Amino acid sequence: MSITLAELKQKLSQNHSKLTPQRQMILQAFLNHPEEHLSAEDVHQIVKPLASDIGVATVYRTLELLSELKLLNKMDFGDGRSRYEIQKNDESHCHHHLICLSCGKVKEFEDDLLESLETAIAKKSNFTIVDHQLKFYGYCQECRKQ
Amino acid sequence: MSITLAELKQKLSQNHSKLTPQRQMILQAFLNHPEEHLSAEDVHQIVKPLASDIGVATVYRTLELLSELKLLNKMDFGDGRSRYEIQKNDESHCHHHLICLSCGKVKEFEDDLLESLETAIAKKSNFTIVDHQLKFYGYCQECRKQ
DNA sequence: CTTAGTGCAAAACCTTTGCAACTCT
């Protein structure tokens, strides 16, 4: 279910943006690292061996762009840098994040129970909700053993 | 239900920390600005007129300390700086944040429906959950009118 | 050929840290 090159190109041109090798490579980095939450620096490290002179600025600009195009999700786990994950298009139900306070690992959790809560809250608060983010902090199984 | 000076002093001394005028003033800033989510710079601006030579470093160190003592909650609304809110001690049920994507305003929302979701997720995922954070992004009533 | 994108280095931010002077307890 990965996004195809044609789809990427189309999304970009809708935005008056061009398909460059750098952008392709950066998106590919996420496809090659599923379930990970890459920072700009992570992405830069992954991509540098393939294009040694790619600049950090390009990475930042591309991450911003792909987030605007909803191909990536920008998120924050409180470690002082933004992290990104690929936006799966079959996202009929959403996923949340379980963050281990000891080792920092981030685990994904699938769920659709939040939907009803969201509509209830939207109604009560007079807010038009378009997105949400739910994070749980705690201790993972491995860390608890120690 | 505000925290008293004696309570603050006690909490501090439990932590081998001292009660200084700076710390008092910073906590007071939050008591004077309920329902707001102040950044370090906000706090510095509030406090500077009262103690012109208070340094930013002290503000940062105090915010960190008060968060450790659970008197403040540190949070992130994606605007590139940490924000803090006072931790009410009658927090039997939790509150979430509705963030307007247009004007940036943050509205609080009381709720306890998440409790059951949390225990369900903890069980399924084998994670010991100690805290959570739920944010909704959307458009507030005022911005929708425009 | 026109418009957009890139790399580089500098700058802009927010936050942390080292240190000498100071102040609570």
Place this chain on the structure above:
DNA sequence: AGAGTTGCAAAGGTTTTGCACTAAG
């Protein structure tokens, strides 16, 4: 007195920006 705190300035880390050059449509 002694441990902890402060202010300052410098340093750290992440992200943004200006600009000349290059490449995509």
